[in-house]
Amino acid sequence: MPGIYIHIPFCRKRCNYCDFYFITNLKSAGRFLACLKTEITISSEQEKDESYDSVFFGGGTPSVLPASEIDSILNHLHKNFTLSADSEITLEANPEDFSAVKFRDYAEAGINRISFGVQSFLDSELKFLTRQHTAEDAMNAVRNASVYFGNINTDIIYSLPSQTIKDIDFSLSAAAGLNVSHISAYTLTFEERTPLYKSLQKNLVKKNPESLEGEFYGFVSEKLISSGYGHYEVSNFARKGFECRHNLKYWKYENYAGFGPSAHSMKNGIRRNNFRNIQDYYSSLEKGILPVEEKIILTPKQKKSEYIMLALRSSGIYYNDYSKTFPEDFREEFGKPFEVLLKENFAESNEEGFFLTEKGYAVADEIISKYFWT
Numbered sequence: 001m002p003g004i005y006i007h008i009p010f011c012r013k014r015c016n017y018c019d020f021y022f023i024t025n026l027k028s029a030g031r032f033l034a035c036l037k038t039e040i041t042i043s044s045e046q047e048k049d050e051s052y053d054s055v056f057f058g059g060g061t062p063s064v065l066p067a068s069e070i071d072s073i074l075n076h077l078h079k080n081f082t083l084s085a086d087s088e089i090t091l092e093a094n095p096e097d098f099s100a101v102k103f104r105d106y107a108e109a110g111i112n113r114i115s116f117g118v119q120s121f122l123d124s125e126l127k128f129l130t131r132q133h134t135a136e137d138a139m140n141a142v143r144n145a146s147v148y149f150g151n152i153n154t155d156i157i158y159s160l161p162s163q164t165i166k167d168i169d170f171s172l173s174a175a176a177g178l179n180v181s182h183i184s185a186y187t188l189t190f191e192e193r194t195p196l197y198k199s200l201q202k203n204l205v206k207k208n209p210e211s212l213e214g215e216f217y218g219f220v221s222e223k224l225i226s227s228g229y230g231h232y233e234v235s236n237f238a239r240k241g242f243e244c245r246h247n248l249k250y251w252k253y254e255n256y257a258g259f260g261p262s263a264h265s266m267k268n269g270i271r272r273n274n275f276r277n278i279q280d281y282y283s284s285l286e287k288g289i290l291p292v293e294e295k296i297i298l299t300p301k302q303k304k305s306e307y308i309m310l311a312l313r314s315s316g317i318y319y320n321d322y323s324k325t326f327p328e329d330f331r332e333e334f335g336k337p338f339e340v341l342l343k344e345n346f347a348e349s350n351e352e353g354f355f356l357t358e359k360g361y362a363v364a365d366e367i368i369s370k371y372f373w374t
């Protein structure tokens, strides 16, 4: 079944490394909610027969909205689409936004998974990343959330300048010690258009060399696997049964509908991107027109490259699924890389499929661009 992504474009303050689309003026939240509901209504007229089993509120910072507003969006979704009774419904949240009551209200609104932007459990690192919370806020938020939610993710960012393995160990141990069901661990990236990138250009900060990033990656994987988390995507780890259903749809190349500024949708090989700019998003919807900035019909070649990339970065290539999607046998089509990657222990295979090993995950992007990206 497909999933639904809702982009909530508000943040209290900019973090120096972030290039997601967000605005810091919360005054237009009313206008945004009206437009979002219009978008959902118009889209539902075109997707009448579709049923969904995941909703993901991402951003931005969805937790800046009160539970009553999340509740009203969910009610509107229920009115316009069929959501299965056991849908996974995730809310991305920042630790500084919470009191115990707010968690209860979100749970009552229907949220059943919380994904915290923790990033680190060390105050010095949070300061470097210009986050608005402290390590103590993060500990308290996760503990309080655990009363209402059995499914909690924490995002951790590592490979900060001058960071050591001991620092990374501290944050991962803290997250695992809180018994969260899911941990997403990403290396710090220096995206153009961010204040952090400007600092890099001015030589105020230094990016870690690739060899050190590789060492950190190996440590993170080992640490989380030995703490009982399955490594099910290059940057994602979960206790058994807590893999993120919504994100699996992206990685399995399934359909999803995205609402909100900058949201993407995918349906049967056609990708639609919404306006990123909120004024363009408003003006389109206030005229009763879907805010689609770009519609891309993927070529068979693009589809195949994307499918292989997403599959190899996560659960691997299953031969039957592959030949149902593309009329080819993966082993014959990619015979040479298949043999080389197996021989060098970057991959393993069985009767059902072909999967990257931990050694392969560590260099997944290089493998994909060398052998599979056309």
Ligand code: SF4
Binding pocket: 010, 011, 012, 013, 014, 015, 018, 019, 020, 022, 059, 060, 061, 094, 117
């Ligand atoms: S809170 Fe999240 S979305 Fe907002 S600026 Fe920071 S990293 Fe970006």
